[in-house]
Amino acid sequence: MSGQSILLNARENRGRRFSSHERDQLRVTGLVPPARARTLAQEVERLLIRLRALPNVLSRYEHLMHVLASDEALFFAAAQNNLRTLLPMIYTPAVGDACLNYSDLAIPNRGMWIGVDQKGRVKDILANWPERNVDVIVVSDCERILGLGDLGANGMGIPVGKLLLYSACGGINPARCLPVVLDVGCNTPSIRSNEAYIGLDQDRVSGQDYDDFVHEFIASAMEKYGKSTLIQFEDFGNSNALRLLNKYREKVCCFNDDIQGTASVGLAGILTALRIPGVASDLKDHKFVFLGAGSAGIGIASLITLALVREGVPEDEARKKCWFVDSRGLVYKGRANVSDAKAPFAHEASPEVQAVANAGLLEVVKGLKPTGLIGVSTIRGSFSEDIIREMGSVNERPIIFALSNPTSKAECTAEEAYKFTEGRAIYASGSPFGSVQLPGHHTHLVPGQGNNSYIFPGLGLGIVLAGARHVPESMLLTAADTVSRLVDEEQLQVSCVYPDLSSLMDISAHIAHAVCQEAKALSLNEKNVDHLDIKTIREIMYEPGRGQI
């Protein structure tokens, strides 16, 4: 490749970073401005200045997508070395705004939209993807994009964003990542009424037609890329997420990020909290109330159950540590409308608890006295002052996780959680909040970002390196243990239950190592992992700025 074609290729293009010798050799002299070659560090710095000068979230998102499409090394070097700054611009919360407005954004196309109108032709369509080798596919039908609902084809920002994190935080080569939207229609009138809407203008298909289409996609992807390609299900609606996971988890190498990745990051935060003075140090001495009993909530509770079983607690007893409140109130045995997924967590409720079951979350908290309150409901403000105060009155250090995304959907803010508990809350949120200094307090408090982005990049890397045939729950447990172990004293001092976000590449190397070992222990690895110590994994991770920044 040489001349103009190299400048038009995002993977090869280095724009103004080509040396004069390279410019001559590659025949791009004159095609780039004549000023002396710049370094990657200089270009990254310039990009950050430019981003700061842009007026809003969407303009920054658009700018970054253009950089990505023209100079991949610059994009990922900037991201990997400035995760705290760039993650919120390419992932939550910005990606929420981006998806809401996707049809109107001036950005290059990225990923594959496969429409249900192409049923029967999915294999042919996949053949249009230019790369022969794919390690990870993130696929969404976009029915539940973050807490924003059904955004149809606009949801592409999510598979794209997740895969950007696979490279920026997990060191997977971006050339081997495939974002896919299965466009099965959209039931949100405001999205479809935009005359520029990029998706199919039809209602969602469901039932057998839906299942056949998803199946055709999975079978075609396996046929084209092989059985070791990892499929990550992302942001499927509640009626399909667990169903599809259960259908495919033993058949293909796949996991559902909203169920399992979230479970792992949720458990990691809880395990870390056990190390904070004032919190009961034994998981079995805790009780959790979840607001929201969908993919994320049921996922976290199921993994807490597994962690307790690992400690010798009988499964039935373990499940009783987790209680759910859904859109109809407390979930308990004998209540109407308890789905199969919720049923294992529908416990016998004492008459006192039943008496408050329809009275709202505050009464449930008063009745059950949980040690932890976990928000996965998409309802902003649902952890009201009263509820947070109640958590503070029954716990020395209440665990309060507001995990709904994006920021606009968080059950409570970091400041609310700290203020209403006099700084005693151990708080984490799905989308980032800044640190908080309460009046009269010496130290600032740092909310952890309880987001599955701590998990899936390293988990995926481990799966790919091991050539794992399946993704058993024990891999999610081991990922949670690993993340929790990496939280240092300094973080604990400021009540933060997650490791420093800017070290995600290192965290991912640790997770990948643990996952490789787990794959080997279960004989699930198609590839030899014996040589893969943490240092070796870290060295083979994709990192365009290595040694230059």
Ligand SMILES: NC(=O)C1=CN([C@@H]2O[C@H](COP(=O)(O)OP(=O)(O)OC[C@H]3O[C@@H](n4cnc5c(N)ncnc54)[C@H](OP(=O)(O)O)[C@@H]3O)[C@@H](O)[C@H]2O)C=CC1
């Ligand atoms: N931090 C992270 O890493 C992650 C965060 N999330 C976030 O979690 C949220 C939920 O995701 P997910 O579980 O997949 O979504 P689901 O659609 O699967 O579940 C949503 C749940 O919220 C419940 N709910 C809705 N309204 C209310 C209400 N007013 N009061 C109580 N419960 C209510 C629903 O109740 P019902 O069952 O009765 O309909 C349902 O159980 C989203 O905002 C998502 O962005 C998700 C994955 C990862």
Ligand SMILES: CC(=O)C(=O)O
């Ligand atoms: C983080 C994530 O996966 C979600 O909010 O859906």
Ligand SMILES: [Mg+2]
């Ligand atoms: Mg998700």
